[in-house]
Amino acid sequence: MVGLLADDEMLDGAITSLPAEGSLFPDTYFYSRGDDRVSLLDRMQQQMEMRLAEVWAERAPDLPLSSAEELAVLASIIEKETGLEDERQLVASVFINRLKKNMPLQSDPTVAYGLSVSDRLKTSLSRADLKTPHRWNSYLNKGLPPTAISNPSYASIYAAAHPEKSDYLYFVADAKGGHLFARTLAEHNRNVRIYRNRLKALKQQAGEQ
Numbered sequence: 229m230v231g232l233l234a235d236d237e238m239l240d241g242a243i244t245s246l247p248a249e250g251s252l253f254p255d256t257y258f259y260s261r262g263d264d265r266v267s268l269l270d271r272m273q274q275q276m277e278m279r280l281a282e283v284w285a286e287r288a289p290d291l292p293l294s295s296a297e298e299l300a301v302l303a304s305i306i307e308k309e310t311g312l313e314d315e316r317q318l319v320a321s322v323f324i325n326r327l328k329k330n331m332p333l334q335s336d337p338t339v340a341y342g343l344s345v346s347d348r349l350k351t352s353l354s355r356a357d358l359k360t361p362h363r364w365n366s367y368l369n370k371g372l373p374p375t376a377i378s379n380p381s382y383a384s385i386y387a388a389a390h391p392e393k394s395d396y397l398y399f400v401a402d403a404k405g406g407h408l409f410a411r412t413l414a415e416h417n418r419n420v421r422i423y424r425n426r427l428k429a430l431k432q433q434a435g436e437q
Contacts, residue, residue: 247273325394333370334366364377397410398419399419
C-alpha cells in the first residue's frame with residue numbers, strides 16, 4: 229500500500245517509515261492533487277483504529293482474545309485464508325476453537341508471511357518451510373503470531389469478533405474455491421485426500437485439453 233502511494237504522482241511528500249502491518253484499513257479513500265502521502269496514511273490508520281474499536285466493543289462473549297490488537301491479528305489471518313464472505317465466520321470458528329484448546333493455529337499464510345520478512349513471498353510452501361523457525365510460524369508456535377500478516381477488511385474483523393458456533397478444528401481447500409471443514413483429524417485427512425484427488429482430476433482435464 230505504501231508502494232502504491234509512493235507511485236501516485238498526484239500526491240506530495242515522502243513516506244519515511246513503514247506503518248505497522250495490519251494498521252491500514254482497506255477502503256476507498258478520496259484525495260486531491262497535492263495531498264500529503266503521510267496524511268493519507270494517517271487517515272487509513274485512524275479508520276482502522278475506529279473500526280477495530282467499534283467491533284471490539286460489541287464482540288461475542290468468551291473470545292480467547294485480550295485486546296483489539298489481537299482481534300486485528302486474527303482478522304489478518306482470516307483475510308489471507310479465505311476470500312469467500314460466507315466462509316469467514318466458519319474459518320474464524322476453527323481458529324477460535326484451536327486457541328481455546330491451546331492448539332497451534334497451523335495457518336499456512338502465517339508461515340509464508342514470516343518467510344517473506346527476509347525473502348520473497350512464497351505462493352506454495354514445502355514441508356521444510358513449515359518446519360522453519362520464525363516468530364510467525366503457527367505450526368511451531370502456539371497462540372497468535374506477534375503481529376498481523378495483512379491489512380484485514382471489515383468483513384474479516386467482524387468474523388474474528390463473531391465466529392460461527394462450530395466444533396470444527398480443521399479445514400483444507402476444496403479445489404473449488406472454498407474449503408472443507410472437519411471436527412477430527414481422521415475427517416481432515418479424508419478431506420485432504422478429496423482435495424488431492426480433485427486437483428489430480430483437474431490436472432488430467434487440463435492435459436486432455
